[in-house]
Amino acid sequence: xxxxxxxxxxRELERAGFPAxxxxxxxxFAALDGLALQQVVFGxxxxxxxxxxxxxxxxxxxxxxLGRA
Numbered sequence: 001x002x003x004x005x006x007x008x009x010x011r012e013l014e015r016a017g018f019p020a021x022x023x024x025x026x027x028x029f030a031a032l033d034g035l036a037l038q039q040v041v042f043g044x045x046x047x048x049x050x051x052x053x054x055x056x057x058x059x060x061x062x063x064x065x066l067g068r069a
């Protein structure tokens with residue numbers, strides 16, 4: 001099941017301009033999966049939103065470093 005989620009994320013990342021590198025999808029999924037788990041365990045919605053925003057920012061910086069943003 002995780003492989004299907006990762007593949008779906010990778011497809012969307014490629015549409016957004018990221019390289020066709022499965023590791024990028026795995027890292028993105030791992031970050032979001034970890035944040036979702038923390039939300040379930042700890043229940044801090046604002047921390048989860050801040051974490052998601054940071055993941056988005058980090059990936060935007062990465063994409064920009066590739067000259068594709």
